[in-house]
Amino acid sequence: MRVRSEQLAGHLSKQLLPVYLVCGEELLITQECCDDIRQNCRAQGISEREVFNVDRSFDWGQLLDAGQSMSLFGERKLIELRLGDSKMDQKSSAILQEYLQHADGSNILLVSCGKLDSRSMNSKWVKALDNAGAVIQVWPVDRQHLNNWIMQRMRKIGLSADGDAVQLLADRVEGNLLAADQEISKLKILAGDQAITADVVANAVASSARYDVFKLIDTALAGNAGNALQMLNSLLAEGGEDIAMLGAVTREIRSLYQCAQQLEQGGGIDRVLDNARVWDKRKALYKSTLRRLKSVQLGKLLLLASRVDAAQKGQSKENSTVLFANLVSLLAGQKLSEVV
Template identity: 45%
Template sequence: MQLRPEQLESHLEKALAPIYLLSGDEPLQLMEAADAVRAAARVQGVEDREVFNVDKGFDWEQLSAAAESLSLFARRRLLELRMPTGKPGAHGSKVLQAYARRPAEDTVLLIETGRLDASDRKTAWCKALESAGVLVQVWPLDLAGTQGWMQRRMRRHGLQPTADALRLLSERVEGNLLAATQEIDKLVLLSGPGPVDADAVLSAVADSARFGVFDLVDAALAGETARAVRVLQGLRDEGIEAVLVLWALAREIRSLHRMAEQVEANKPVQQILSGVRPQRRQPIVRQALRRHGEMGLGRLLASCARVDRAIKGRHPGNPWDELLDLTLNLAGTRVVPDHSPLTGTP
């Protein structure tokens, strides 16, 4: 059975499953999901706990032996298997499948692992564990997901944020749920339960947003110029290499150019967009295709080459100013030749 992170709490109020497989690369959600399983286990009389850390030399027979042995000190047990890579190997896969076929009596197996991609989900060990227990996958949240997560979190603390306050807070801590938790705790301490407006957020919250290069790409595709510039500035401030930012933008522009060629060949747009993944990105890709024709995207590719030369010192321009031009053009904003450069130094 698969559950979303927000469904886990209500599930745990009922009977415990014999196996929980928690996967993902968003640390706070993963940590809190594991904590919730442990807390529910304690409530239901699970007192004995044994932890296994899977590294290169891990002996999988330890798990098999623990499953077959009886606890000397408690009637029910919690076995925790921490597997950062999500790759148990051939022997580990066999052990996990065998456990899934016959879960240990009066025992809960909690497995924490890194992000499982589509191929991992199709492996025999993963399917066996999901069939015998519960799979919870956690993902980094986009801006909309961050707003929903924060609204639920704030309400649990008795805070009643206005729409403007919630939007502002989410933007300022986007991509960093650990910082978001700290800021919510700060708001509770400063103002106590009750209404929270944008002014309260502005006075209490530090700008803790952490961005990735794909946040920049999606903002530019959606034509969100102000946000795209803010993300680009954040990437520079955090020390992200200019070449990595260029790689992400150029990769997307090349993909758009290929799609535009298909549009020019009268291939149905919906058929072209069907290959865009994840599916939720299709609307912003459609926007970008409407904004830039094949020729326009060709010019953007030429701009990518200019940025590349600037990064390599073969063009006199500042690489980050060139990236700003490229980002603005991709977002559909005409670049004025004497635009202000990004602030700060790389």
């Protein structure tokens, strides 16, 4: 079956199918669709997860083994197959179809990849996934629908905005959803519960504030741990919303992680960054960071970010401020203390 990305939450509230394919070039939405499926799995008690990142050397037999093997405690598990930009050949297509033929629904398979052309969408492996579960094909948000997308995004995090404010923000981000999401997060931090008007957006854009979380991120990516930590301490001291700030940092790390995976699969750096919709003025920061941090290290940073999140929400006894400082320091390439 086919499910639109905006329908996925409603679909998951009613059922969890054994197989999902999430494909598309809009990185933010594909990430969030996958996150929704993972969260629904956890809500249904599926806590174990196996992740396979497909590259030219990937052993497809691992997928069959994962489907046949029981989890550590004999429970259901989520199997993630991340294709990235890898192309499916006849052999990999046959193995994936074999997995589906033997799957009994005990485990959940989540396949994710970039944009698929019409030929790929009509291939045997995609049709097999479609028949066994659901295909979520993510489309870019065009200009005429961008304002509505921004408005819904703001409401989701408790912001209210007038039409002029939304129009100004849409003009600023020029269709880049990752940039729009960052700007909305910035407005949440700067404006709090204040109603968002065009003046608020303009002031946020032209803000001459000494530090903001996005300057902090760029400073960390530049490898300047000392200044990044000073910015973090100042933001926290000024009463910055630590959960929203962590969200911005985590999204940046997740984007870097996916770029690193594609590079390790043989992708060219410029194409990878273009696919991730990294702004031209930030590409140098990304390139230097990706030379310094590989996917394994960035994966560990995502795990550390989840610990910061748990500590911020009172779900662990760890010190969220210390963990956050270590996260920023490690992103900048400097180890602050033994936390990972």
